Amino acid sequence: MRTNQPQTIYLSEYQAPAYLVDHVSLRFELFEDGARVHSTLSMRQNPAAGQSGTPLELDGDGLTLETLSLNGQPLASGEYQNEGDKLVIPVVPDSFELAVVTWIEPQNNTRLEGLYKSSGMFCTQCEAEGFRCITYYPDRPDVMARFQTRVEADKSAYPVLLSNGNPIEQGDLENGRHFVTWEDPFPKPAYLFALVAGDLVEKRDTFTTVSGRDIDLRIYVEARNARKCDYAMDALKRSMRWDEEVYGREYDLDIFMIVAVDDFNMGAMENKGLNIFNSSCVLASQDTATDAAFQRIEAIVAHEYFHNWSGNRVTCRDWFQLSLKEGFTVFRDSQFSADMGSPTVKRIEDVTLLRTAQFAEDAGPMAHPVRPASYMEISNFYTLTIYEKGAEVVRMIHNLLGAELFRKGSDLYFGRHDGQAVTTDDFVRAMEDASGRNLSQFRLWYEQAGTPVLAVADHYDEAQGVYRLDIRQSIPDTPGQSGKKPQHIPFAIGLLDSEGQPLPLNMGAEDSNGPAERVLELTETQHSFEFHGLKERPVPSLLRDFSAPVRVHYPWAREQLLFLMSHDPDGFNRWDAGQKLAVDVIQSLVDAPQGTEIEPRLVEAYRLLLNDTELDQALVAKMLLLPSEAYLIELSEQADVPAIHDAREQVLTHLAQALRDDLLACYQRNAGQGDYQLTPGAIARRSLRNTALAWLLHIDDEQGRALAVEQFEQADNMTDRLGALRALVNSGFESDRIRALAEFFERFQDDPQVVELWFSVQASSDRAGQLPQIQALLEHPAFDWKNPNKVRSVVGVFAGQNLAAFHKPDGSGYRFLADQVCRLDDSNPQIAARLVSPLTRWKKFSPQYSSQMKTALERIRDKNELSRDVYEVVHKSLA
Ligand code: 0A1
Ligand code: ZN
Numbered sequence: 001m002r003t004n005q006p007q008t009i010y011l012s013e014y015q016a017p018a019y020l021v022d023h024v025s026l027r028f029e030l031f032e033d034g035a036r037v038h039s040t041l042s043m044r045q046n047p048a049a050g051q052s053g054t055p056l057e058l059d060g061d062g063l064t065l066e067t068l069s070l071n072g073q074p075l076a077s078g079e080y081q082n083e084g085d086k087l088v089i090p091v092v093p094d095s096f097e098l099a100v101v102t103w104i105e106p107q108n109n110t111r112l113e114g115l116y117k118s119s120g121m122f123c124t125q126c127e128a129e130g131f132r133c134i135t136y137y138p139d140r141p142d143v144m145a146r147f148q149t150r151v152e153a154d155k156s157a158y159p160v161l162l163s164n165g166n167p168i169e170q171g172d173l174e175n176g177r178h179f180v181t182w183e184d185p186f187p188k189p190a191y192l193f194a195l196v197a198g199d200l201v202e203k204r205d206t207f208t209t210v211s212g213r214d215i216d217l218r219i220y221v222e223a224r225n226a227r228k229c230d231y232a233m234d235a236l237k238r239s240m241r242w243d244e245e246v247y248g249r250e251y252d253l254d255i256f257m258i259v260a261v262d263d264f265n266m267g268a269m270e271n272k273g274l275n276i277f278n279s280s281c282v283l284a285s286q287d288t289a290t291d292a293a294f295q296r297i298e299a300i301v302a303h304e305y306f307h308n309w310s311g312n313r314v315t316c317r318d319w320f321q322l323s324l325k326e327g328f329t330v331f332r333d334s335q336f337s338a339d340m341g342s343p344t345v346k347r348i349e350d351v352t353l354l355r356t357a358q359f360a361e362d363a364g365p366m367a368h369p370v371r372p373a374s375y376m377e378i379s380n381f382y383t384l385t386i387y388e389k390g391a392e393v394v395r396m397i398h399n400l401l402g403a404e405l406f407r408k409g410s411d412l413y414f415g416r417h418d419g420q421a422v423t424t425d426d427f428v429r430a431m432e433d434a435s436g437r438n439l440s441q442f443r444l445w446y447e448q449a450g451t452p453v454l455a456v457a458d459h460y461d462e463a464q465g466v467y468r469l470d471i472r473q474s475i476p477d478t479p480g481q482s483g484k485k486p487q488h489i490p491f492a493i494g495l496l497d498s499e500g501q502p503l504p505l506n507m508g509a510e511d512s513n514g515p516a517e518r519v520l521e522l523t524e525t526q527h528s529f530e531f532h533g534l535k536e537r538p539v540p541s542l543l544r545d546f547s548a549p550v551r552v553h554y555p556w557a558r559e560q561l562l563f564l565m566s567h568d569p570d571g572f573n574r575w576d577a578g579q580k581l582a583v584d585v586i587q588s589l590v591d592a593p594q595g596t597e598i599e600p601r602l603v604e605a606y607r608l609l610l611n612d613t614e615l616d617q618a619l620v621a622k623m624l625l626l627p628s629e630a631y632l633i634e635l636s637e638q639a640d641v642p643a644i645h646d647a648r649e650q651v652l653t654h655l656a657q658a659l660r661d662d663l664l665a666c667y668q669r670n671a672g673q674g675d676y677q678l679t680p681g682a683i684a685r686r687s688l689r690n691t692a693l694a695w696l697l698h699i700d701d702e703q704g705r706a707l708a709v710e711q712f713e714q715a716d717n718m719t720d721r722l723g724a725l726r727a728l729v730n731s732g733f734e735s736d737r738i739r740a741l742a743e744f745f746e747r748f749q750d751d752p753q754v755v756e757l758w759f760s761v762q763a764s765s766d767r768a769g770q771l772p773q774i775q776a777l778l779e780h781p782a783f784d785w786k787n788p789n790k791v792r793s794v795v796g797v798f799a800g801q802n803l804a805a806f807h808k809p810d811g812s813g814y815r816f817l818a819d820q821v822c823r824l825d826d827s828n829p830q831i832a833a834r835l836v837s838p839l840t841r842w843k844k845f846s847p848q849y850s851s852q853m854k855t856a857l858e859r860i861r862d863k864n865e866l867s868r869d870v871y872e873v874v875h876k877s878l879a
Contacts, residue, residue, distance in 0.1 A: 006376045006868040011320040016049035017138055019056055019092075021145035026135070028115075030122055030153040030197055034105045035115060036066070039135040041145075044095035056089040056098075058136035059129070061114070065136070066101040087136045102135050109133070110786055110827040118263035119222065121198025122158070123276055127269060128319055128378045131190035141189040141316045142421040151197055152179040158197040160220060164188070164272045166254055184272055186252065187419060189315055194271030196220065196259045203229040207237050209251055210244045216255040221283065224750075225260060228283035231294060232258065232301050239302040242336050247410060249309045258282060258301070262752055263787050265830050266382065268300050270307030277304070280753050280789055286676050288754050290719045291683045298340065303333040309414060317421045319378045323370045323446075324424045326382075327390020331398070334391060341680050344571035345618045351546045351572070354392065356631045358384035359551070362451045363634075364841050365877045367478040371424050371446040376872040379830045385449070392549040393445045396490055397428070399519065399547060400442075401435045409434035441523055442488040449478040452487055454522070456554040460537040467495065467531045467538055473522055479876070489522040492547035495531060495538035500567030506532045516569075517544060539563055544570040556580055562601055566608070571619055578605065578623045582651070586632060589647035590640070598654045606655055610662040610692075613669075618680055621687035626652060629803045638846045641807035645766075649698075656695040667692040667707060676717045683719075690723030697731035705733050712740055718754070726761050729768050737768065745782075755782050756793040763797040766804050771812055774798050774805075785824070788831050795820045799838040806838065807845070811852035814839060818856040821870065822863045829867030836860065836870060840877035854878070 020043065027038040045052065065082055068075045070092065081088045089098075109116035114133025115124050124130065132139040149163035155178040161170075165184030172178045200220040207215045217236060219229040236258070243249040253273045264278035281300045284293055310332060311325035338346040361367060361384050368381070370390045375381050398406045413430035424446050432439050455472040471491070475484040494517045495503040502516035509532050520529055531538075539560050543552050561584070564577035585599045609615075609623050629648060633639040656663065670689040676682075693711065696704025704727075712724035721744075728740045741762070748754035759777055762768040777783060777794050784790045799806045799817050806813035817839060824832040839860075842853035860866070861874045 006871055008374050008376055009378075010374045011318070011371070012373070014318055014320075017046055017140060017143050018049055018051075018054040019043050019138065020046045021138065021143055024137075024145045024147045026147065026149045028149070028151045028153075028195060028197075030106075030151065030158065032107065034103055034107070035122075037102045037104065037135045039100045039102075039137070041098045041100070041137070043092075043098060052094060053091070056092045057138070058087040058089075058100075059085060059132040059139040060087050060102075060136040061085050061129070061132045062104070063133070063136065064103040066103055067099070068101075069099045071096050072099075085132070100136050104134060111830065112263055112265045112788070112828060113830070115195065116263070118261040120157075121196065121200065121222075121261065122153070123198075123259065123261050124193065124195045124271075125265065125269060125276065126193050126271070127191040128322075128382075129191075131193055134193075137190055139190050140318065141191060142318060144187040144189050144315070144419070144421060146184065146187050147193060148181065148183045149193075149195065150179055150181040151195055152177055153197045157199060160196070160198055160200045160202070162194075162196040162220070162257060162259065162274055164192070164194055164274050166273075184253075186272060186313070188272050188312065189421065192270070192272045192312055192315075194269070194274040194276055196261075196274065196276070199223075200259070201226050203233060205233050205237065207240050207251070207256075209240070211250060213250075213254075215240075215251050215253075218255065218257045219282070220257065220259040221279075222260075225279070225283050228285045228288070229260075231284045231289075232277075232282045232297055235298040235301040236305060238298075238340065239305040239336060242302070242339065243306060243309070243332075246335065246339075247309070247332070247407070249306075249414070251308065252313070256305075258304075262789070265788055265828070268304050270304040270311055272308070272312050275304045278789065280756060283753060286717045287721075288718055288748070288751055290722055290757075291678070291686060293718075293753075294678055295337070295341070295683075299333050299337050302336045303329055306332045306336075313419065314414060314417045315421045317423050319375070319381070320372055321423050322378075322381060323386045323390030323393075324422065324427055326387045327370065328394050328427065330387050330391035331394040334395075342616065342618045344575070344616070345622055345680075347545060347572050348575050348619075348622050350388070350391075351576075352628075352631070353384070354388050354546075354549060356628060356634055358388045358549070359451050360630075360634045360841060360844075361385055362389070362449060362478070363476070364844070365479060365879065366840060366873065367449045369447050369449045369481075373480075377833070377868045379869055380833055380872055389549055396445070396548055397431050397439070397442070399490055399492075400439075400521075401431060401437060405435040405437075406431070439488075444485055444487045448475060448484050448487065449481055450476045450484065452489060452548075452550040454489070454491065454543075454550050454552045456540075456542060456552055458540060458554075460534070462537075465532060465534050467534050469493070469520075469529045469531075469540065471520075471522060471527045471529070473525055479879070486523065486525045489548045489550060491520040491522050491542070492544040493518060493520060494541040494544060494568075494570065495534070496541060496563075496567060497538060498536055500563070502569060503531075503534060503538055508532065519547060539567075541568050541570055541573050543573075545572045546576075556584070558584065558599065558601065562605055565605055565623075571616070575619060575623050578609075579627050581605065583627050583632065583635060586627070586644070586647045586651050587636075589650060590632075590636075590643050593643065593647065598651060602651075603655060603658045607659055607662055610659060610666045617684035617688060621684045621691065624688070624691050630801075633803070633844065636844075639844055639849075640846045641803050641849065642809070645804035652695065652698055656699045656701075660696070660699070660701065663692040663696050664703065667696070686717075686719045686723070690720070690727070693723060693727045694730065697727040697733070700732045705731065705736065709736060709740075712743075718757075722757060722761065726765075729761055729765050731767075741768070749782065752787075752789070756789050759783070759790065759793040760797040760801075763794045764801040766802060769798055769802045770805050771808070771816060774816070786827065788828065791820075791824065791831055791835070795835060799835070807849055809848060811849075811856070814853050814856035815859075818859045821860050825860075825863065825867050825870050826865075829869040832867065833869035833873050836873045836877075840873060842877070 023042040025040040029036040106115045113130040151161040161180040163182035165182050168183045169181040201223050203219045205217040258275045260279045260282045262279045267281045268277040310328045409431035412434045452475045457470045459468045504514040505518045506514040561577045561581040568574040632644045670685040708724045708727045715721035728736050842850045
């Protein structure tokens, strides 16, 4: 039996709400066997939309309605309809007060949407449509209201009672209960509502804003985590200062709170004044968090804080506009991270994610524009396209306008739309109005899905001294979209002479002294650009700093890439040249596994890098990382994963063998750094040393093994301890692997974040994460199906990172994933739908694999009572 087909929602059918809510008064009575929610809504007809007599429709999901009254009069059962997920009152006055009492069961809520319990505390997640799991309400972002919230609970079990805004009253009640009332002066959509009740400790600090207001900062965690909040608190203060300095945005309430919860579907949530975080995205200490985790925490704390303006003060009109807040906020947090560390390294990390995962999404069955035109389940649209590509689109506007006009545009946007729910088009219009630039063609970035392809050819006319670039733009068809129009693409380039010196880009025959870099604006299908006064054929440096989210096809020669790797003044392109070279070498091995010599110049290039102490060490550390299997798959037409895996391993083995002594020297040079520090330099050194160690253990080097064991035992921080563990786990030293894993678990078993690392090190390893071992991890006492982080760290990591094991030719990995998706669909559909993702790319793989992936998808499709979340992903993938 299959579920009925869920309804599709279309942007083109958007209608303004018929009724508005001016004020919401909530009272939560929290008990162990459920919660009673009293809601009083002051409502009126929307002058811009409603007509007298329009029925009132409220959303509700899984609610037990206890009482309902209109203007103080209880409604009889004939005066309203309560059908499925809507409560309809056919006749209401133009302005009225509606009182609703509902009963819900947070303790049984495994979907983690609405009000639920996580490690004994009550917490909420209302984006996108969770508020309707709490009470009946017009649950859409363009209905903005002022909220007052009274929370009542047992005082000893739940001493801390939080909601949005400022606390205005508190006191004791009968039976050992107490209450706190919160008032949020800013009108907000229901998705920004939050409530927390628990036994938590608070870490406090103060931030003085640019205008001299003191803001009370608090991070709430369980007592055992009290020592893990300092880093997030500092990151918060850095974010607050940065937003004042770079965007002129000051915080608006008197108090800003962060709460850490263990069970959370996503990373974190920007509820007004009360951000709720997945524990793994906020808690950190030197001995439990890796450098990558610290950086992630800083970025997410900043992201959620920045939403206070880009998302909360100015919010989305409807969920099709999700990238209005997410794309802009990701752009803002990436600017912030770039300012806090190395801009080049941050750019490399962002582009790696974009090209590996977003390009894959854009080429797959779930491809959608940055502003989608339709959806079935909005939770499925918190995607890399909305977030990362959306951020790239904002970045292009930033680069087209320049920093100053962009700031003028953002000031205009915030000023013009403060307190409103608006569209991506409103954002672009503010940028146009502030800058005088016409962005009408640019808007296609929001409307057309798919990654544009730029085919670049070049020609050098020696006699004339003219170099020409011919660029042809095309955008592939995506589901429901074909015959696309050319987009407005900023294409940054430079040219280098044979010494590696930048050449002036003279675009007119008469010019001299042109700039060393230009942004060519592509608007047509085909362009030719000529550069004059060149005495020799230059080496082009294309798409500098990844100036647009596009694929560039250019027939690179290996000499050119080697040359750019050591000469390009653009750090991003220097890294990218190395990636392209490595990709080319690996691909030629995939195509002809036998008899292909591994490019000796690759070895020499890596030798230079390993010994380069002049270049920014953070960049060197990035340049040493070979392209991932996932990226190699993304680049291939019909991927044969085991062949790609073998070729990549072969290159790694060859490099490690040839460079053994250089690796040891690099390891030693970067060892013994004194006290642990989180500076970019220290992070780079740890990264270099751990890469060297991983390579040495990849070839089962005895000396490497001794170093790894020593590092594992002596490390004073998690980056080094985990680096050593990972190296051992991925080596052939089986007894060391087993011993290290056991010791690690023994030491950290009480720390959920570290146990998640322990799971994922194994699940991502083709040595320790074959299917039977994965099955054993699922049986491990520390594994918990109800905790999304645990599910992700085993099942998600296996299918997403342990690619050779997942793509076993017998299809066992696919069947396994299908089973887990079906199992999770009953308890947590959002997580289940996200886990399906590796299967949705089935068309990308060679036939032996794709047919089995498709069969696995069909098994999921045929499950009983499929959730709307999984239904949408599976059906669209099979279409
Ligand atoms: N708005 C949050 C992300 C988020 C989205 C949905 C959630 O539940 C379905 C939870 C969090 C952000 O961008 O950080
Ligand atoms: Zn966000």
